[in-house]
Amino acid sequence: MAFQDKSVMCVDCGFAFIFSAADQEYYSSRGYLIDPKRCTSCKEARQTQPKKHIPSLKREVSTITCVRCGREASVPAHSHTASAIYCNDCCVETGSPVTRDPGQEVG
Ligand SMILES: [Zn+2]
Ligand SMILES: [Zn+2]
Numbered sequence: 001m002a003f004q005d006k007s008v009m010c011v012d013c014g015f016a017f018i019f020s021a022a023d024q025e026y027y028s029s030r031g032y033l034i035d036p037k038r039c040t041s042c043k044e045a046r047q048t049q050p051k052k053h054i055p056s057l058k059r060e061v062s063t064i065t066c067v068r069c070g071r072e073a074s075v076p077a078h079s080h081t082a083s084a085i086y087c088n089d090c091c092v093e094t095g096s097p098v099t100r101d102p103g104q105e106v107g
Contacts, residue, residue, distance in 0.1 A: 003028070008035050012042035066090055 003021035010017055017039035027036070038046070060077035066087035073087030 008037075010039040010042055011037045012046075013039060015039065068093075 003024040005018050005020050006024075007016040008019045009015070019035055023036070036043070061074045062077040063072055063074055064085045064087070065072055066089075067085050068090040069087060071087055073089075075085075075088065075091075
């Protein structure tokens with residue numbers, strides 16, 4: 001089966017491009033039964049441009065001074081409150097705030 005150059009219209013730019021006999025042969029050998037829909041430049045443009053824009057997760061970090069050990073530490077900006085600013089180490093040590101009634105403590 002002999003292939004012949006034929007012109008195909010690019011769906012992207014709308015211009016006709018030559019689907020050459022060599023390309024047709026190549027497509028046929030690869031099992032493609034349909035003609036290419038895009039010209040070479042549009043195909044390349046699609047391949048080079050990123051598929052999806054993935055917003056980078058930018059973590060808001062603020063520097064605090066730990067009220068427990070006094071060291072400076074970087075913590076996620078939303079995690080600290082005005083009343084309790086702990087560094088990561090002290091957060092691990094203290095865990096969840098424990099409510100203790102000092103009046104009941106003896107000794
Ligand atoms: Zn095109
Ligand atoms: Zn600390």
